[in-house]
Amino acid sequence: MPSARRIPSSRGEGDAAEPVSSTAIPAGAAPAPSRPALPDAASAASDPFADLDAVDLAILDELEHDGRISNTELARRVGVAESTCLKRVRALVASGAIVGFHAEVDPAARGLHLEALITIRLHAHARGDLRRFQAYLERLPATRRVYFVAGDRDFLLHVAVRDTRALRELVSDTLSLHPEVAATSTSLIFEHAPGRPR
Structure with a gap:
């Protein structure tokens, strides 16, 4: 389906983006490290x-x-x-x-009976090249969807694997040992139903 x-488009000029105001930082306090947005190939200011x-x-x-x-x-x-x-x-x-x-296709038809959602937080130094890490996640055999998200985590990864052993190996031996990964959190998917967006 x-x-x-x-996608970015060259049809017409978009409106200029409005500046974002910053929160004042008390004197002597170190500013919180900024979290860069996932860069786009081109500006999508216009629809x-x-x-x-x-x-x-x-x-x-x-x-x-x-x-x-x-x-x-x-x-x-x-x-x-x-x-x-x-x-x-x-x-x-x-x-x-x-x-x-x-x-x-139902992953179970290919022997992938266990699905999970894994949130991933990167080290601060790794956030300068989010596209590269996203591409790494997309190449993992277990990956079904990759989401770049807001909040205290950087990515949400939807995976499908054969069993709990395969999931443990993915989280413990692959993701958690990646030098750019600071933390992960895993939630099993018991059931999901297709929605009808409106």
């Missing part, structure tokens, strides 16, 4: 999908919930001609509004 993401109209949004809604729907049925549901619908879908793919089409 397709998913949507935001790259601002030009999407009601038909585009209806197409996205239908495809998000049934990525295998035929173009004929999709056109009928959104109320446009089949040729128009096909052009719209191709334009949405080209713009990045539709990331791709894929099958969502």
Whole structure:
């Protein structure tokens, strides 16, 4: 099923970002180390999908919930001609509004019966190159999703493994021993159900 993401766009100039005020620091006190944002390839000050109209949004809604729907049925549901619908879908793919089409496979079908969420906090010196560490997490065989998050942790990692032994090895022997990792916390997933975003 397709998913949507935001990408930088060169269509028009975006508004300038407003300056962020800083909190005053008492005299003599050392400022708290800043946590850099995950850098983007380019500024996304303007909304790259601002030009999407009601038909585009209806197409996205239908495809998000049934990525295998035929173009004929999709056109009928959104109320446009089949040729128009096909052009719209191709334009949405080209713009990045539709990331791709894929099958969502139950990890248990591949023998991965245990899923977990692992929060990861990096050492302060490692936060200067968050993209590199994110790429490292994405390459781990057990990884299903990687999230860069706010708060006292830097990443949330969704993994699927065969059993508790495999999970322990991943956390204790791989992640915790990584020189850039300061701390981890693991939560087992008992059950999850697909949502229908609106």
